Amino acid sequence: MGFATNQWYVAAYGEEVGDGLLARTICGEPIVFYRTGAGDPVALADRCVHRRFPLSESVRDGDQIICGYHGFTYAPDGACVAVPGQVRIPRTARVPAYPVVEQDSLVWVWIGDPGKADQAAIPRAPWLAMDGWVTVRGMEPLAARHELLIDNLLDLSHETYLHAGYIGTPEVAQTPITTEVDDEAGVVYVSRRMKDVECPSFYADSTGIKGRIDRWQDIEYHPPCLYLLHSRIAPTGVEPGPDADDPAACHAEIVYAITPETETSTHDFWMVARDFALDDEGVSAFLAESNRTVVLQDVEALNVLEKVIAGEPEGYQELSINIDTGGLAARRLLRRMTGA
Amino acid sequence: MGFATNQWYVAAYGEEVGDGLLARTICGEPIVFYRTGAGDPVALADRCVHRRFPLSESVRDGDQIICGYHGFTYAPDGACVAVPGQVRIPRTARVPAYPVVEQDSLVWVWIGDPGKADQAAIPRAPWLAMDGWVTVRGMEPLAARHELLIDNLLDLSHETYLHAGYIGTPEVAQTPITTEVDDEAGVVYVSRRMKDVECPSFYADSTGIKGRIDRWQDIEYHPPCLYLLHSRIAPTGVEPGPDADDPAACHAEIVYAITPETETSTHDFWMVARDFALDDEGVSAFLAESNRTVVLQDVEALNVLEKVIAGEPEGYQELSINIDTGGLAARRLLRRMTGA
């Protein structure tokens, strides 16, 4: 259904943008990312204006890029500052520069009309760069349209089947959800609160909490790109105190950035921030490895679905049930953003 | 030219359908096959009604399949019997079940309107499961449209060129054929009877017959799927007795099932049943290896032709001669079946 434009998308983790030239296609637009000597991230269209050679396969010269084919040279604002064989630089020699913002350790890029870019509209994920929290993260390329990943993340009942043994237990699929949509703010909330349930190995082996637990999964989806899963694990029966004081519980903020690469491929950024076992590198390694395994299980399943869709007749009809309420709301908000 | 629908197709050998989940696309339709505890073959559409996940990549639970993504559970008749997160099962939650029949050691599936499926219409290949006969067989995936395999098998003069040294001798291409078409029954007969000819190694090394032979190739093609080659090898001059009594000859029933996978790929099932050297495993191994080699020679040539067709301008015209009479008749019957 096309891309939601005039929107911010996560393009990279801050540490991916540095001295080198990072090529990444966002919503079908090839972009080269780098960081100036002063530390500012830069995002330019990844095509020389002359003969379309990718700037990402070219050479940095200070804060400028020299095209690897004929030497057209670009400044961080996209202006061409040198061409071969002549002194005069054509007035139109300029590549588009994308608005880019680094916030919460993420590099966000604006896809759409640069004049409409408003940094204040970028949703926050503060735990990624906040004292008292530690984050592990990665990015897996997904050979499937971003809508399939949104579907996947908005309905966690699949944890029971696709991720059994990791984060899935029978109770996830059995516990009903509540869904709310804030149409004005454009946010979908899906909540599943399980009481007195089995603790999956993902948390049993990382939190140190023994025995039966209360497990909360509170999802916030800020279309098009940012997905937050507030995960609370506590010994069963323990409630948070007033003012969100909740010392006996462990909290994980599972963050996904769902960034379309093309119509049928997606950058699947995943992050796990936690407020427990902060100094325990074994827990970091375990959560990184476990979450990556879970993400790869999703990737494998969604890549299969993409192939199924590619081969199916037009007008194929899905059947939806209660668990899909959040996903259907997300689709509706996305359609509104794309004008589709 | 599309697929002939409301027709039976060989989907698998009986031994391929068992405890596991066998995915096979027939005439463009993805189907999952398995066998119930009671021994009955089952054929269901290979797509969960919920989010189209392939049932063939899911889990068997007794005679049921539990979808590997969200746990929708299906009975052998295609009815959904459980969904996650709720007790009520939607009325329309059902995957199509295909009529399926196991006969002559083959699993046949009906592609079309299930109400029109008539088991009596399935053509027979009794030697595959009959006392006094032994069969070797296999299946090779063909990256070419089924029409090319039909062409190939209806005109055996190509044995002389493509299969020289195996089943081809100069006399095959030189000997004229007779062709008959039973329009009412929808069967094509092509017969080539060679007298006093060289015995190809395929038969010389398996039958034990020495010297010059009479060699009969009597083809029956039952469109769309079943191809029978009645092959008779006898010392030259020996005729069959009355009542088909023919003790001095060796008979091989070469059976092909030509099952379209997609518009441009085919399941090439091949079988060689014989009434000689029944207990000789060396002969079985020799015939299996030799026939597979011959089939792979065809596969290689037809895969080349498919690529040629993909690159050629529309309206390309072939030139046909006498040897093509059977193939042209087969095309005519197939066109009638597809309404093309």
Place this chain on the structure above:
Amino acid sequence: MGFATNQWYVAAYGEEVGDGLLARTICGEPIVFYRTGAGDPVALADRCVHRRFPLSESVRDGDQIICGYHGFTYAPDGACVAVPGQVRIPRTARVPAYPVVEQDSLVWVWIGDPGKADQAAIPRAPWLAMDGWVTVRGMEPLAARHELLIDNLLDLSHETYLHAGYIGTPEVAQTPITTEVDDEAGVVYVSRRMKDVECPSFYADSTGIKGRIDRWQDIEYHPPCLYLLHSRIAPTGVEPGPDADDPAACHAEIVYAITPETETSTHDFWMVARDFALDDEGVSAFLAESNRTVVLQDVEALNVLEKVIAGEPEGYQELSINIDTGGLAARRLLRRMTGA
């Protein structure tokens, strides 16, 4: 923009056409090449008239080809002289034969109406088969449209960036060019004459000339196929004598044949003929290796550009500057030839 037809194209080096059957697609037309016992090159459409099997995957029998599928047999003029199973040969059984000429060690084929083929129109590259010259050469398959290679070769300022360290020096991009177009003859001339410049390793290590040089690059492009680069390397200040007598200079004739394979792939034939170090096999090996390296740098860059073009929106606009004058003239002549 399609192919220029009614034109001669280089199909192969003379030594590539021999006893075997050489398959090569020229301007989208699959052609089989071979040489008769009398030494004449033959070019036939690479498709049997019967069931389109490639003649190049068939068998030679003297000067004839026997189709590997059903034995249709063709003479060097394309006439079918034998078919299986019958004596009468259909009147229309004939594959197209292409006009073919061997000249200057190159095998040229005529794409278009055979009646219009005029050998005299083939442009010459005499150094490839002339006393006093030695040639090294090769062919690299290019996964990019031929227009990109024409662009590349008509503007050598890219040597400075893409081929730095081989044939590129800063002065190439800095030195202005002169461009002339002979519209009547259909030839583009681009000339760059550098005085008192650095000698790139390509020539420093092969000519034996020490120190600063004068370097001439005089291009002649004969659309659609033949590109000549007359390269003169001399100690700086030394001018050619009258009557083109130029003993103190070294001359290299760099010849490219730019032959479209398909709309998006090209046969990139490259040749380096020289009038110096004629007996020095070390120089031959060095120039062959160096020029191949340079060609592969171009191939890599142009393959990238082809992928860029495949993904870009229609109507994408390039920006051209002075260095592109030759390339733009070449495009204009090519468009005139294709009627586009």
